Amino acid sequence: MTARRLGLALAMLCVASASSSGAAAGRLAYLKGGAAWTVGAPGQVARQVPNSRGAVLLDLSPTDGTLAFLVGPPGADIHAEHVPALRPWLSRPPYTASVPLGSLVPGPTFSTVRARWLAWEGDGHALIAGTDEGNAGWNLARRKTFLPDQSALYQSTSQSGEVTAMLGSVQSPDDLGVLLYGPGARPGTEIFTWKQxxxxxxxxxxxxxxxxxRFLADLDPQAQADEVSWTATPPHVTRDxxxxxxxxxxxxxxxxxxxTTSAVFEVDVASVKVRVLGWLGTFSGSVLDVLPSPDGQKLLILLARHDSNAQINTFVYAADLAGKRIKELAATSAPNGTLSTLNSACWLADSRSVALSVAYPRPQDLNQRNGFEPPAAAYTLSVKDAVDGKTLHRVSGATGVACGPK
Known part of the structure; x- marks a missing residue:
């Protein structure tokens, strides 16, 4: 998940330090020192990916761990007004070699892209890059390029590819809501929209x-008729x-x-029925994302809270759905005089550990020249136990963290 995706609201290695209360299981990839790095599991020796010098975006396939990354010229910045041409590469486990994506998916259509984000689809067969002009897609199974829907950044697919949820509406592209495709929801079912x-x-x-x-009592039916009153996070389908x-x-x-104030909702795909997770209560601020764990038993809730013009902090909560417990992960507790800024976050394959890239800049150090974002070197990747909140592993200067299979 990129920093820009989280900021919509919305992306590894010499070990700086490490502490352990258990072994986290699951593959990690991240950006550090201008290159892409992979590690089989937190605490193991990391490997710099060949041909990844200049990498600015990456993602791991959730099915086979194939690493996709985009390489640009020196100083390439995906947050700049104009993104330079970036070249796509692939590296498969054990990441001892990398090949241009064009050698696996023939055709000059997307030999370079000016992408701001990169993501694998849920079934791990297709890779999508988002640009200001439109999205580019590569289907690895069919060895063909394609033009993904513009909503690709805001949609999620099950591992089988049979269920898809996205922000949108059947009736109108301007109507904010959650749209579901799948068994019992074809050709497409609106879970809700601001009009409905x-x-x-x-x-x-x-x-x-x-x-x-109390939340319900504050809802104003007349105000709800105005789309500017509504927010919704991209819906995420569990892997099953x-x-x-x-x-x-x-x-x-x-x-x-x-x-604003938000609640977390769950949709049963088979019955297309929605319910609120009332035991979580409500969240004050702006919920950026709600990410289910690989086993579907936990949620990672990312939240930004505006306390003042000089104090905007990011909070990360791990929620156990079966035990109905929620844990605030300490990595986002900013020291006095600083802000907490979340660059990226993901669940490890063990569904117990979470990887977070967080920085703690001083408000006075953020300005228009640096895009109000701290430098990559200011971030630290922490692998946290989602149950007790303990830190299992740390890597300084790591951003763009992505999690893959075991």
Whole structure:
């Protein structure tokens, strides 16, 4: 997940230090020192990926661990007004060699892309890069390029490829909502839209928790008719395709710097029924993403909170769905006089550990010249135990973290 995707709101290695209360399991990739790095599991020796000097974006396939990365000229910045041409490469485990993507998917169509984000689809067969002019896609199984839908950044697919959820509407592309495709939801079912919010309102009314009752009482049906009052995170399908998770403010309204109040919702794909996770309560600020773990039993909730013009912090919570417990991960607790800035985050394959790239800049050090973002060297990658919050592993200067299979 890139820094820009998280900031919509919305991306490894010499070990700086490490501590362990257990062994995290799962492959990691990240950017460090202007190159891409991979490590079989946190704490193991990292490997710099061949031909990755100048890498600015990367992602690991969730199925076979193939690493895709984009390489640019010296100083390439995906957040600049004009992104330079970036060349796509692939490296397969054990990452001892890299090949240009064009050698595996013939044709000059996308030999270079001016991409701001890069992501594998849920089934691991297709790779998508997002540019300002449109999206570029490579299907590795069919060895063909394709033009993905413009909403590709805001959609999620099950590992089988049979279930897809995205932000959108059947009736109108301008209508914010969650759209589901899959068994029982064909050709496409609107879970809700701001024009048709009944499913979310009913889910909130069915929740007995006091926090949800207070949230419901603040909803104004007249104000809800205005799309600017609505927010929703990109919906994420669990790998088994059974459930979808997202957060929405249900039209509660958006204040200064995106401040609002949101709840987390779950969709049962088979019945196309939505319910609110009332035991989580509500979240004040701006929920950036809700990421289910690989086994579908936990959620990673990313939140930005605007406390003042000089104090905007990012918070990360891990929620255990079975035990109905939530843990705030300490990596985002900013020291006095600093902000917490989250660059990227993902679940490791063990569904217990979380990788976070976080920096703690001083407000006065962020300005228009640096795009109000700290330099890559200021970030630290931390692998956290999502149950007890302990740090299992650290890597200084690591950004763009991506998680793959075991």
């Amino acid at each position: 919010p009944q499913n979310l309102i009913k889910a909130l009314k069915d929740a007995p928790q006091p926090a949800l009752r 395709g059974r459930r979808v998770y997202f957060a929405s403010n249900a039209g509660w309204g958006v204040g200064s710097a995106g401040t």
